[in-house]
Amino acid sequence: MQPQGVDTAPGRVRRWLDELPVGLAPLLIAATGLIAGLYLLVHPVPDQRADLTMWVFGALHADAYQAAAERFVADTDRTVDVQLINYNAVNQKLRSALWAAVNVPDLVEIEKSAAGGFFRGPLDKIGFLDLKPYLERDAILDRVPAHALAAYTDRGAVFGVPHDIHPVLLAYRADIIDPYLARRGLRMEDLATWDDYFRELRGLLVPDERYLLQIEYGDAWAFQIFLMQRGGGIFGPDGRLRMDDDIAVATMTWMIPLVADPGDRKVAESLGNWDPSFYRGFIEGYYIAALCPDWRSSQIQTFAKELHGKLRVVPLPAPVPGGLRTSQMGGTMLGIARSAKDPELAWRFARAIYYGSPEQHGRLFRTTNILTPDRRAWSDPAYHEPRPYWSGQALGEQFIAVADEVPPFYSSGFLPSAQAKLNEAIVSCYSRYRSHGADGFEAYVRQRLTSAADHVRRQMAREPEWDAEE
Amino acid sequence: MAEIAFRNVNKIYPNGFQAVHRLDLSIADGEFLVMVGPSGCGKSTTLRMLAGLETISSGDLLIAGHRVNDLHPRARNIAMVFQSYALYPHKTVQGNIEFPLRMARLPAAEVKTRALEVARMLELEPLLQRKPGLLSGGQRQRVAMARALVRDPVAFLMDEPLSNLDAKLRVQMRAEIAALQRRTGTTTVYVTHDQVEAMTMGDRVAVFKDGLLQQVDTPQQLFERPVNTFVAGFIGSPSMNLITARREPAGGGPVLVVAGERISLGKGMETRFNLTDADAERVVCLGLRPEDVVDPQLVGEDRRLHGRVALTELLGREQMVYLDLRDGTRLVARLHADRRLKAGEEIAVGIDPARLYLFQADGRALPYRQG
Amino acid sequence: MPLRTARTAPYLFLAPFVLSFLIFGAYPIIRSVMLSFYITSGPEAQHFVGLDNYLHLLQDPDFWTAVRNTATFALGSVLLQLPLSLGLALLLNRADIRGRNVFRFIFFSPNLMGLVFSALLFMLILAPRFGLLNAALHALFGLPSTTRWLSTPSLVMPALIMVALWLYTGFNMVYFLAALQAVDGELYEAATIDGAGRWAQFWHVTLPGIRPVLIFVVVLSTIGSFQLFELAFLLLGNSSGPDQAGLTIVMYLYQNGFLGGDLGYAAAIGWTLALMVLLLALVQLRITGTGKEAR
Structure with missing residues (x-):
């Protein structure tokens, strides 16, 4: 039955509407979308993105760079978007961005232990730009200690510039140790080797209540510090794995008894490295000294306010007379993406924040205690100010004094794997020493480290010859 | 001897509602007593008090001369057939029937023989390995009865067991239950809201209303000499x-x-x-x-x-x-x-x-x- | 509308979902299978190795450590959690409990807090010497308060199981509570009259009655346990714990794929895990006879 008035105009329209394939509503939606899309095509929203994007995982860095970004705009009329990203997230985001080739930041700060993972693959495909030409061109190489670049160099290319050096000193309870030594006519600086240290301070040891040093033996953090102090390392400059060489064996054989010896022969203990217990232990005198890279000194200042005026830093006692009195732990690099639209501009900003005025670095030192690699900045007064927290020491001077001796750290894409294996080995050696004592310990250590290293070597063997491929 | 006696029994719920008032009722050994009345009259509550599923607020309940108010249901040695049969859905028919005997820790051989015997009596043999979910209403009802029978209890309690069946089956099952009871001679207390069932099955019928026992008498007497308008109007179809x-x-x-x-x-x-x-x-x-x-x-x-x-x-x-x-x-x-x-x-x-x-x-x- | 176009209308309405599923669901899955046959370090740096990734991981002692750890966690979790949550549900199911809803909320609320917060909380609780747990154990039982829960290899897994217990018991309890309340009350009455005591009633009425939910919870818990990552990651501070005691399969995947940079190998690990879990679930379902029920 035909609806009434079918031949009139409204009737024809109604009939046409009835014949539509999917009905009126979806068509209206589609039409709206189409019109909106066409409008945007004709009148696109202007691109709000800044000229440069930078990813940073340290909150204090972010604040400093933000200030620098504002000055940069004033100087160059180009904007920089400094984004603060969680430390754990930045690596994943970067990796995803590189894989998808979308939203890759122009500049990014990466932590040293993760950096190696980004240097795998064909040299010309690595996501970071080789900054060596820029460093040479702008004569920055002589301003920065050579060892600081080691961690970010791969196959001759420099993929990142170091933010820091992170020398390691010994932070100790001056209020406990200094008087004790003074009574015997000694000073802390006189304890030049670890043997001296433990021997002279033995009188302060109270088992279960007071230990002479905080050494964490659940992971390889402390071990690596000692290892590098002795000239060793996990990887060598050629990417070779050396975590089982003689130096490593010697370090392990020396370190484990410190924490694993029974009764009052045990001189070191730990309550964890990163949680509140670490600070608690220091405050309560459970241990009276701790290994202290420069960044750690600011953490101690922040979380152990009770120790104000009671701590001092000295160079590490050496492993042997005349040996190295410092070590290295941690690091951050700044890299520029290979896909950055304007690498020159990015480098300019990098220079502004990394190799800027001494006063800029001095300010950073005041808030973070981190020593910049840029030698020229070391003249800034901030580095020479006495610090009441540190019993009036000029903290900056202490770190500067050892800065040039800091041993180089060599990266590799297999660093996380090697560190995991090393952690395992340390725990095994600890258990072994606890149950069997010194008997046959060195042989065990050697065998254990070798098997751990071989595991990593097997993985490394699978790595294809990236640069030989076409 | 399995006489059952309610002496001045009352049931008052915690919220104050009184479901049973001053109940005095004696049930002789071997008697088939039907408790009948409209919904909410207290008949089910009385049955459950007899089973031990409800506590007795005051008064005495005696089975075979012993006061059983505080006796656990298990110890009263009574068997119950529920309105919706309450068959264990995950056990077979055989498992259902054997269950009470297994709970009584009887030897396995005896359990099996007694179960088979009862199953044969109720024509459930071909169904022994089936699960209740696959049985018809009438079959389920028989399994429930078998489970009660197998225990050889001092009394059967039945709570409207025929309500869920269609009319024709109901008539058939009425006769079967009555015959079964005559055969076993076990005291049976049967609850229903259907006065036809009451009149045809019971030796005596107890009429309840609002928690009060109106009259307990043979069906004949209830019919000929109702004591009040309620009983008069309740018994007999169509109503007086x-x-x-x-x-x-x-x-x-x-x-x-x-x-x-x-x-x-x-x-x-x-x-x-x-x-x-x-x-x-x-x-x-x-x-x-x-x-x-x-x-x-x-x-x-x-x-x-x-x-x-x-x-x-x-x-x-x-x-x-x-x-x-x-x-x-x-x-x-x-x-x-x-x-x-x-x-x-x-x-x-x-x-x-x-x-x-x-x-x-x-x-x-x-x-x-x-x- | 005309009949022929009425027939196509359903497909048109389904199209948006199907399209987005194909693009964001099916394609990545297929792509990851393909990826697992390469060693990679970037989109333009892929080296085809066929099944070598799988072969290598099957020979990698670290992988088997991870499997062992994960299986221990799954076993411990399931064996401890289930009775606990079932027990709690049984307690809460009693009609005479007052404030049942309050208890239910209390037990369920750890789930609402989120993993990260709970992990941070437990880092403090498990801290050596000053942590709540050690202090309590010391005060109540005189145990040494220097137990390093997260730094002693043999204690890491128990600590993780403990935290998981706290987090997920309430969750499973809610499932069981719902299942318990669906069991017909008359069955319990019949069982009482039949002479079944409390334990017999539990065994013959309750357990068969909640069987579908029980199986569901077991399978779900197992699958979930095998995917353990965030808890271990947070509690052990981005590492796999002392002596790799906290290394789980997903953590192994994370280390190789996202720290080491080889996403191809990570894909191989992921697929191996998926197959393992699938197999396990099938075995569990087979054993419990699910799917064969005539119902």
Whole structure:
């Protein structure tokens, strides 16, 4: 039955509407979308993105760079978007961005232990730009200690510039140790080797209540510090794995008894490295000294306010007379993406924040205690100010004094794997020493480290010859 | 000996509601007692108190002479068949039947033989390995009975076991249950809301209303001598007609005024009541069963009621006729189907005083003549 | 509308979902299978190795450590959690419990807090010497308060199981509570009359009655346990714990794929895990006879 008035105009329209394939509503939606899309095509929203994007995982860095970004705009009329990203997230985001080739930041700060993972693959495909030409061109190489670049160099290319050096000193309870030594006519600086240290301070040891040093033996953090102090390392400059060489064996054989010896022969203990217990232990005198890279000194200042005026830093006692009195732990690099639209501009900003005025670095030192690699900045007064927290020491001077001796750290894409294996080995050696004592310990250590290293070597063997491929 | 006795038993729930009032009831060994009444009358509660599923607020419950108020259900040695059978869904028929025996820690061989025996008795053998989910309603009901039977308990309790069955099956199962009970001779307490079941199955029937026991008697007595209007109206299908009536003072024998007409009960005519003048004063209600209506030609003019036909229902040989009496009261009469009646037709029905029931203001019936 | 176009209308309405599923669901899955046959270090740096990734991981002692750890966690979790949550549900199911809803909320609420917060909380609780747990154990039982829960290899897994217990018991309890309340009360009455005591009633009425939910919870818990990552990651501070005691399969995947940079190998690990879990679930379902029920 035909609806009434079918031949009139409204009737024809109604009939046409009835014949539509999917009905009126979806068509209206589609039409709206189409019109909106066409409008945007004709009148696109202007691109709000800044000229440069930078990813940073340290909150204090972010604040400093933000200030620098504002000055940069004033100087160059180009904007920089400094984004603060969680430390754990930045690596994943970067990796995803590189894989998808979308939203890759122009500049990014990466932590040293993760950096190696980004240097795998064909040299010309690595996501970071080789900054060596820029460093040479702008004569920055002589301003920065050579060892600081080691961690970010791969196959001759420099993929990142170091933010820091992170020398390691010994932070100790001056209020406990200094008087004790003074009574015997000694000073802390006189304890030049670890043997001296433990021997002279033995009188302060109270088992279960007071230990002479905080050494964490659940992971390889402390071990690596000692290892590098002795000239060793996990990887060598050629990417070779050396975590089982003689130096490593010697370090392990020396370190484990410190924490694993029974009764009052045990001189070191730990309550964890990163949680509140670490600070608690220091405050309560459970241990009276701790290994202290420069960044750690600011953490101690922040979380152990009770120790104000009671701590001092000295160079590490050496492993042997005349040996190295410092070590290295941690690091951050700044890299520029290979896909950055304007690498020159990015480098300019990098220079502004990394190799800027001494006063800029001095300010950073005041808030973070981190020593910049840029030698020229070391003249800034901030580095020479006495610090009441540190019993009036000029903290900056202490770190500067050892800065040039800091041993180089060599990266590799297999660093996380090697560190995991090393952690395992340390725990095994600890258990072994606890149950069997010194008997046959060195042989065990050697065998254990070798098997751990071989595991990593097997993985490394699978790595294809990236640069030989076409 | 498994007599059961309720002595002044009350059940009061924590919220104050009293479900059973002052119950005094004795059940003889081997007796089939049916508890009947409308929903919420307390019959199920009484049954559950007997089973031990409900606590007794006050009063005594005795089984075989022992007070069992605080005795755990398991120790009372009674078996129960639930309305929805409560068969263990994950066990086979055999497993269901064997379950109580296994709980009693009987030796496995004995458990198996007894279970098989009962299954055979109830024709469940071919179904032994099936799960309840695959059985029909009637089969499930039999499994529930088997589970109760296998225990050889001192009493069977049945809580409306036939309610979920269709009419035809219900009739069949009624006979089977009754036969089974006669065979085993076990005391059975049976709860139902269906008075037909009550009348056909029970040795005695206990009628409940609002938690009070109205009357407990044989079906015959309940039918012939109901103690109050409730029992009178409850027992018998279709229900008895209950019509307002009053006695009119007059000489020459008792006269009732019913629906504006005068019915003479007659001196010397037998009624089931000893009707003195004083008794007659108390009468306010007349009871007449539809099937007790007689042919008006057989009685005198002073024993007829006149009314207009509102509706007729043909039942085959007979018909149910709904009459509107002179004062508008509805009377239901069961008449022979010979005479076809039309709505609106005026007819008369006859009253036989011997078939009348008389009730007073509080609902109680007048005392019955002995014999 | 005309009949022929009415037939196509359903497909048009389904199209948006199907399209987005194909693009964001099916394609990545297929792509990851393909990826697992390469060693990679970037989109333009892929080296085809066929099944070598799978072969290598099957020979890698670290992988088997991870499997062992994960299986221990799954076993411990399931064996401890289930009775606990079932027990709690049974307690809460009693009609005479007052404030049942309050208890239910209390037990369920750890789930609402989120993993990260709970992990941070437990880092404090498990801290050596000053942590709540050590202090309590010391005060109540005189145990040494220097137990290093997260730094001692043999204690890491128990610590993780403990935290998981705290987090997920309430969750499973809610499932069980719902299942318990669906069991017909009359069955318990019949069982009481039949002479079944509390334990017999539990065994013959309750357990069979909640069987589907029980199986569901077991399978779900197992699958979930095998995917353990965030808890271990957070509690052990981005590492796999002392002596790799906290290394789970997903953590192994994370280390190789996202720290080491080889997403191809990570894909191989992921697929191996998926196959393992699938197999396990099938075995569990087979054993419990699910799917064969005539119902």
